Every structure is written in C-alpha cells, then in structure tokens.
Amino acid sequence: METLLNDFSPGLFAVSTILLLALIALMVKFAWKPILNSLEERESGIEDALAAAENARKEMQNLQSDNERLIKEARAERDEMMKDARNITDNMIAAAKEDAKEVTATLIEKAQASINQEKQAALAEIKKTVAELSIGIAETVIKKELSNKKDQLALVEGILKDVTLN
Amino acid sequence: MRIAYKTVKFLTIVAITLFTAVSFASESDKKHDVQNDGGRVNTKSEVEAYILHHIKDSHDFSLFSYTSDSGERKHVGFPLPVILWSSEGLVTFMSSAFHHNDDGHVIVEKNGLKFAKIHSKIYELDTDAATVSFDETHHATNAHKTLDFSITKSAFGLIVIGLLMLLWFSKLARQYKTKKVPTGFGRVLEPLVLYVRDEIARPNIGEKHYRRFTGYLLTVFFFIWILNLAGLTPLGFNVTGQLAVTGCLAIFTLVIYTVSGTKGYWMHMIWMPGVPMLIRPVLAIIELAGALIIKPFSLLVRLFANISAGHIVVMSLIAIMFTLKESLGVVGATGLSLVLSFFITLIEVLVAFLQAYIFTMLSALFIGMAVDDHAEAH
Amino acid sequence: MYNLIGAGLIVIGAGIGLGQIGGKAMEGIARQPEATGKIQTAMIIIAALLEGLAFGALFLGK
DSSP states (O other): OHHHHHHOOHHHHHHHHHHHHHHHHHIIIIIIHHHHHHHHHHHHHHHHHHHHHHHHHHHHHHHHHHHHHHHHHHHHHHHHHHHHHHHHHHHHHHHHHHHHHHHHHHHHHHHHHHHHHHHHHHHHHHHHHHHHHHHHHHHHHHHHHTTSHHHHHHHHHHHHHHHHHO | OHHHHHHHHHHHHHHHHIIIIISOOOEEEOOOOSSOSSSOOOSHHHHHHHHHHHHSOOSEEEEEEEEOTTSOEEEEEEEOEEEEEETTEEEEEEGGGGTTOOEEEEEEEETTEEEEEETTEEEEEOTTOSSOOBOTTSOBSSEEEOEEOOOOHHHHHHHHHHHHHHHHHHHHHHHHHHOSSOOTTHHHHHHHHHHIIIIIIHHHHOTTTHHHHHHHHHHHHHHHHHHHHHHHSTTOOOSTTOHHHHHHHHHHHHHHHHHTOOHHHHHHHHSOTTSOTTHHHHHHHHHHHIIIIIHHHHHHHHHHHHHHHHHHHHHHHHHHHHHTHHHHHHHHHHHHHHHHHHHHHHHHHHHHHHHHHHHHHHHHHHHHHHHSOOSSOO | OHHHHHHHHHHHHHHHHHHHHHHHHHHHHHHOGGGHHHHHHHHHHHHHHHHHHHHHHHHHHO
C-alpha cells in the first residue's frame, strides 16, 4: 500500500484528468456524435428500406390476388356472356324456325287457296267449254238428225222416254 | 482525399524516422553504477531495478540506451518538458537538464531553487542544501517532493494516442458525410464502434439511456485498448499501468454514475426498502462504501495491476537472456527467453483487449445500475 | 515474508474462485450452447470482480 501510494503521482493525475477531459469532449464532439448519428441514420435507413420492401411485397401479393380475382371474375363474366349469347342464338334460331314454319304454312295455305281457286276457275272453264262443246256437238248432231223426219220423231220419242223415266 | 491521405502517411513516416534516428540528440553521461561496466543491465538486481524503473513514469522519452566503446552510456530519445509547482511558484525546464540521472546526484538550479530527480520523482532541495543527503532507508532528508505537472512520458503518450484517436475517428466521421459505408481504415474502426455500442453500452445501460453514455464509453474503450497495445510495443509506454491515469478513469466513471443516479438508485442505496429498519443503516454503509470506494477502486487497481503485471512478466522473460546465461548458455537462454516472451506477448495482446473491454463493460454496468428505473425492480 | 505468504493465500483463493467460475460457465455453455454470449458476459464480469478483489488484497499487503 505504501509503495503504491508512493508511486501515485498527483501531478500526473491532474495532467491526465485535464487531458482526458479534453480528449473525451473532443472525441464526443468531433467523432462519436457524427459517427453514431450517421450509424443510426444508416440503420434506420436500412430498417425503412426493409419495411418498404416488405410493404412492396405485400402490395405485390395484394395485386396478384386482385389480378387473380379479376381474372376469375372476367372468366366468369365471359362464361356468362357466352351462355347468354348461346341462349340468345338458340332462341333466335328457334324463333326463326317458328317464323319460317308459320310463313311457310301461310304460304302453303295461300298457295293451296289459290290452287283451289285456280282449280275451280279451271273446272268452271272446263265445264263451260264442255257445255259449249256438247251444245255444239248437240247442235251438229241435232242438225244432222233432224234432217229427216223420222229421226226427229225417234229422238223426241227417246227424250220423252227418258223424261218419263225420270 | 487520396492526396491528403498520402500526405498524412508520408508525414507519419518522416516523423517516425526523425524520432528514431535524427532528432534524438544522443546524450551521454557517466552512469554511477556499482559494477562500473558502463551501465549495462546484466545482473538480477540490475534487471529488477530496470524493470521497476520502466514500470514507473519517466521524465524523458528514451527509446533505448547503449554503452559506447569509451564506456559512456548513450541514451537515444528526446527530453520532455518539466513543469513544477515549487515553493516559489511555477518552474519549467527541459528534462535533459537532469542528464538521465535518477538518483539525485544531478542538481538543477532554476529560479534560485535546486531540484533533483530520485526514482522518477522530482525533489526540491531545502534552501541551504547543496546536495541531496539520504538516510539509511534511502529517503532524502533535506529535500521534499514538489507538485509535478510535467509532460512526462505517460502524459506524452496520452497526448499522442489522443491525437491519433482524434485523427482516426474524426476521419471516420467525415467519411460518413459522403458515403454510407466507410472505406480504408474506417472499415476496421466501424465494427469496433458498433461492438462497443451494441455489446457493451446497449445491453448494460438499457435501451432508454445508453445514448448519453456511449461517447464516454467509446472514448475510454479505445483509449485503454490503444494505450495497452502501445505499451506492448518497444516504445515502452506504460500509460495504463500508471495509477494516476487509471485512477483518473475510474473517478470519471464514479462521477458519471454518481451524478446520473436516479432517485430510486439513491433510495435503494441509502434507505433500502423492504428490509427491517435496524438493518437499513448497516446496509446503507455497505452500499455507500461499495458504490463510492470499492467499485472505482477495483476498476483502477484491476487495470493498473493487469498492465503492470503484464509488463513485468514480459520484461522478466526477456531478461532470462541475461539471468540464465550462465546456466543455459547463450543460445539456450536466448531461445528460452524468445519462446516464452513470444507467447506471453501474444497473451498480453489478448489481455490488452480484455482489460479495455472489462473496464468499459464494468463502467457501463455501474452506470446502468445507477440510471435503471428501480420502480419495478425488487 | 508474511506478505509473501499472504500473497500466496490470495492467489490460491483467487485461483479456486476463477476455476469455479470458468468451470461452471463451461458447464452452462455445454448445457445451453445458445446462451453462450450471456454466460460469457456474466462470467467475465464475475471474474473481473473477483480479480479486483484479489488485486486489492495483493496491493494492500504489498
């Protein structure tokens, strides 16, 4: 203990106190403050960047799921539309078919009607022609038959016979 | 930037060259030794004296000394200023005035006062005395110690290392202004700064308060570490092995944790809650003694003792070269000394870091205890 | 002379203490390797306190 105290130099103690205080003050001012501040800045910068990356990743994920949802929706919509379109075409085709059927039916009806009319007309014509022809024939026949008396009387008698039969 | 760096490098090299070769005025004096062999350090007692002399502070910076052919002791080094607060006020002169004498035989007269240097301490002679007279225990009888504010070897080392630290770390700080990641030597320093902050300051003081004390802890850590390492170089610094310096550091820590102690800290120290009334004053005495005396004392003694012991061991192992020369032969003694001192020096490099770490760590721990919120504890 | 005996006793005591600290820390690390850092820190602190005690005693005796 005695040698220890003998070794202790109060002068050096004072000198080193002053020097160390100056050193600590200077180091804090010129070195540690800027260094620690920059380090903290850098660390917070890194943290921020990491957080930003994480956020971006999440956003990406959200976007992706959004995209997927959109695609699904679009697909569903498309399917719906296709279905609708198919329905519409089917309906249209059916309607057209129906229409066509109707149209043909009426057309046929009309044709039949006109055919009937024509037929009637033709029949009437034929009847008329036949009648005229028969009258002509009858005229000629009668003219020829009635050229002799006898034939005339035979005819009248034949006709009279028929009439009585009726 | 690059040119500036080159310039600094160049100037450092020039300075080292000048230090080692040119500017050292080689001084010589006749050593008053018993063997009269020109001051060679050969015997066991001489080795012991040499080591003890090295452990102590000295007033001049001497790198090595040798004995010339004419038997003169030559010292290579440079003198440092001596600043004394004597009975007549401030006295300054260069330490070369003592001519490397350390046993009080050279008397320096300045301002009408006489000074002598005995075992690295400067004594002021009584007015009527012409030479120092000693009693049988080798204590000076007609001289007394003066207050010695000299720039001694330790103070010089402190200044040099302090400037070096300022240079390095302010350069690192400047680097951050232009880039995010430092380059060059800064890349070595940055992880160390981060280590002290994240492994010592933050866990021991706590997330809330560590910022205030990190500057002090960083300064102390690098100061002790670099000086410990400088002590292992042949420059022969022993700054962290000076009680005055370690005491100074310990008192800084004491002041910091005493001043920044919270109310809860003092409450727990002086009037411990949850303990029987009668025991409280006893506990208060123990706690106060622990906080104000034992903690700083253990801090200062640990650093001082570890570094001094390291120096003594390394130098003793080097001295095997001389002390075991007779029994082992020149080659054997030199080889043994080389191997042993090599390994011990490696261990000392580790100890240099460990002591800096422990001092900083314990400082942080004590500060952390003082600023901790005691509300939830106990 | 007595100083030296005292110093020897101190060193023996400190050696036993340091051995205990180191040994128990090793055991702890072996048992829980993930707590290595914490154990080492605590070990160094306690070793430093013990060392301070031992040095204090040595220098008081010197």
